[in-house]
Amino acid sequence: MIASSASVIEFQQRKSRDLGFADFLPKPVEAKTLMYLLEQTLGLTWIYPDPEPAQVQRPLIMPPAADLAPIYEAACVGRLQAIQALATALGERDPAYGPFRDQILAWVDALDDEAIVNWLSPHLSS
Numbered sequence: 001m002i003a004s005s006a007s008v009i010e011f012q013q014r015k016s017r018d019l020g021f022a023d024f025l026p027k028p029v030e031a032k033t034l035m036y037l038l039e040q041t042l043g044l045t046w047i048y049p050d051p052e053p054a055q056v057q058r059p060l061i062m063p064p065a066a067d068l069a070p071i072y073e074a075a076c077v078g079r080l081q082a083i084q085a086l087a088t089a090l091g092e093r094d095p096a097y098g099p100f101r102d103q104i105l106a107w108v109d110a111l112d113d114e115a116i117v118n119w120l121s122p123h124l125s126s
Helices: 010-018 031-042 065-076 080-093 095-109 113-124
Strands: 002-005 023-026
Touching: 002 010, 002 031, 010 023, 023 031, 065 080, 065 113, 080 095, 080 113, 095 113
Parallel strands: 002 023
Antiparallel strands: none
């Protein structure tokens, strides 16, 4: 067993060990310290999941103005569901637009139609 107390006085720690505790953990308990003490006290070996393979960052490709215009118009009037549907359809039609779709959907999730308007506006004026 491991004793835990907010008192970090050496006397308290020694008293805990005298009472049969294997170690002492001061409060507030830090997860890394607790895990280390459990590992040492119980002879554990932690098994961690394999890290996710690094995802390849795809370049953000802007769709043509004809595809941007309906998204821009919906953003101008705050039609977030329409923006979401248009961006999703665009990403499904051409996977190269996946990063573009993901950025638009992130702004939809954040309810930030103004960011969409500001981002698309320069790509529409020609």
